[in-house]
Amino acid sequence: MSYHYIKVLVQDRIGIVTLHRPEVLNALNLQLVYELVTELERIETDDSIRVIILTGNEKAFAAGADISEMAGEEAIPMLLKDQFVVWDRIAKISKPIIAAVSGFVLGGGCELMMNCDMIIASETTRIGQPEIQLGVMPGAGGTQRLTKAVGKVKAMEMLLTGEHITAEEALKFGLINKVVPVEMYFKEALRMAQQIALQPPVAVRLIKKSVLKAFDTSLAEGLDYERNCFYLLFSSEDKEEGMNAFLQKRKPKFTGR
Numbered sequence: 001m002s003y004h005y006i007k008v009l010v011q012d013r014i015g016i017v018t019l020h021r022p023e024v025l026n027a028l029n030l031q032l033v034y035e036l037v038t039e040l041e042r043i044e045t046d047d048s049i050r051v052i053i054l055t056g057n058e059k060a061f062a063a064g065a066d067i068s069e070m071a072g073e074e075a076i077p078m079l080l081k082d083q084f085v086v087w088d089r090i091a092k093i094s095k096p097i098i099a100a101v102s103g104f105v106l107g108g109g110c111e112l113m114m115n116c117d118m119i120i121a122s123e124t125t126r127i128g129q130p131e132i133q134l135g136v137m138p139g140a141g142g143t144q145r146l147t148k149a150v151g152k153v154k155a156m157e158m159l160l161t162g163e164h165i166t167a168e169e170a171l172k173f174g175l176i177n178k179v180v181p182v183e184m185y186f187k188e189a190l191r192m193a194q195q196i197a198l199q200p201p202v203a204v205r206l207i208k209k210s211v212l213k214a215f216d217t218s219l220a221e222g223l224d225y226e227r228n229c230f231y232l233l234f235s236s237e238d239k240e241e242g243m244n245a246f247l248q249k250r251k252p253k254f255t256g257r
């Protein structure tokens with residue numbers, strides 16, 4: 001598949017997707033988001049890929065939706081086009097996605113980052129939801145996912161002032177996993193991806209689904225879901241392999257069956 005605005009590299013069971021519109025700080029036009037979702041769904045069906053890294057460049061992960069594309073939009077055509085149906089497909093990807101971010105992570109860029117499962121950031125990262133300064137508000141989950149991640153008062157502050165926060169502050173509020181020097185952020189994401197790529201893929205998939213379940217269900221329903229996933233894994237060959245390897249004091253070799 002040939003893309004305009006993303007680059008794709010597969011190495012060691014890891015699919016690396018790079019946003020590539022550097023001249024506009026990776027502003028997310030509709031075509032870029034469409035290409036990204038198309039590639040994520042392709043990876044989803046590719047058994048040789050176990051984990052995904054989503055990244056940009058040192059200056060920007062993404063500075064938000066493309067303002068020049070949005071500026072001429074009107075409500076009803078936007079509603080009929082409903083671009084967020086495409087965004088919703090990102091949340092359905094069952095393989096873990098690690099965001100490796102640096103520089104500007106703003107607006108739709110922050111919403112895209114929050115769709116990922118783990119986030120490694122460089123020290124130079126600036127995160128924000130500045131839509132209010134454009135007279136609008138987030139539309140791809142910013143008010144919901146940010147609030148669930150950092151809590152009400154910090155989310156209100158970020159969304160109502162539009163100010164950016166540093167990576168250190170984002171770490172303090174639980175929005176990201178780790179802050180590292182700029183020359184390390186991609187390497188650190190790769191290290192994490194390599195670790196996850198060695199784990200049994202069916203367990204990885206069910207753990208991701210189970211964690212995401214916690215966001216939109218009651219505790220009782222979530223526990224019930226987790227329990228069923230737990231029992232299901234006892235029918236996998238990887239459960240036999242994992243437990244036998246422990247008892248035989250050797251490293252397991254998981255196959256995904």
Ligand code: HXC
Nearest residue numbers: 024025027063064065066067068104106107108130139140
């Ligand atoms: C289109 C953008 C852009 C954007 C930057 N550019 N952000 N183009 N959409 N979101 C372009 C600039 O126009 C400029 O192009 C080039 O990228 C470099 O940007 P500068 O502004 O010159 O860089 P700098 O002075 O370093 O400032 C960086 C910045 C600023 C602070 C990130 O660009 C900025 O405030 N951008 C907008 C951020 C934003 O409001 N994001 C939210 C968008 S709304 P030229 O051609 O002049 O060189 C949104 C809604 C989400 O995301 C809804 C769901 C999808």
